[in-house]
Amino acid sequence: MKNMIVASPLTAKAFAPYGDVIEITGKPDKLINQGKCGRCDNLAELDFSDGIAGISIFESEPQQFPYVVDMVERHPFGSQTFIPLNQVPMLIIAAEDANGTPTGPKAFISENGQSVNIRRGTWHGVLAPIGNPGQYVVVDRVGEGMNLEEHRFHMPYIVTHPDL
């Protein structure tokens, strides 16, 4: 079927067109605190345009597969980072843009230890914790202006997962 999407694991490579996966990979960039702490440095492309960074908490109702995507949104003035607080997997929908319209949405499922930064102006679905309510620390723009654009699909997409 045309409008089926199979969710795949969230990896930095697969997610590169849409933003950053914030996770520990390999050795830290530096050791601090007398060698007791490793720092993996500056892992995301933050961009708040004319605004400033703010920190909020989102608490979202659980979702499940099959998951219906009838809408995506984007924030023209800022990136948005989601950091899971309670180890619930996130289903992340993201799409490239073609002349102002989202095209070819993809679906990714996170695992423990992964946070995600969605690049400024990138189409994405709303927060979708899978199986349990999810709490997320969110780093996004504080500032004036209408920083939200929504797009509704004429024919919704159905997201499935091979194991769930």
Next chain:
Amino acid sequence: MKNMIVASPLTAKAFAPYGDVIEITGKPDKLINQGKCGRCDNLAELDFSDGIAGISIFESEPQQFPYVVDMVERHPFGSQTFIPLNQVPMLIIAAEDANGTPTGPKAFISENGQSVNIRRGTWHGVLAPIGNPGQYVVVDRVGEGMNLEEHRFHMPYIVTHPDL
């Protein structure tokens, strides 16, 4: 003994002189995503002076009580937010400033769901996850200049916890 500190629970009120506790308290400020998600908005006083916000991951060795504090540090050019990824309690040491010297350090222990933002220029101890290695997403300043000042205590402080 003069240099003993008993760690107390991390609360917004007790921590107010040093920064913000980022946690869900009461009702969200707004509902988003068709009512499926609550947003507790802009919970911390972020300040990166002439720099910009960056996101890093710190991975720190575990500590235990009694905990010896022989040094605190501060970042003159930026605030620093610690968001626990793996639900390990943080021991947070913070101190007020008296003419460039930290004075009267206090100790706080976090619980699940609590992140902490240390205000720009506030004296604090290094990351101290209690009992297990801790992973933290850190939001702090990316920019030029020497953004670290350290102070060593002539007589170290010993931090204990009533239950640990």
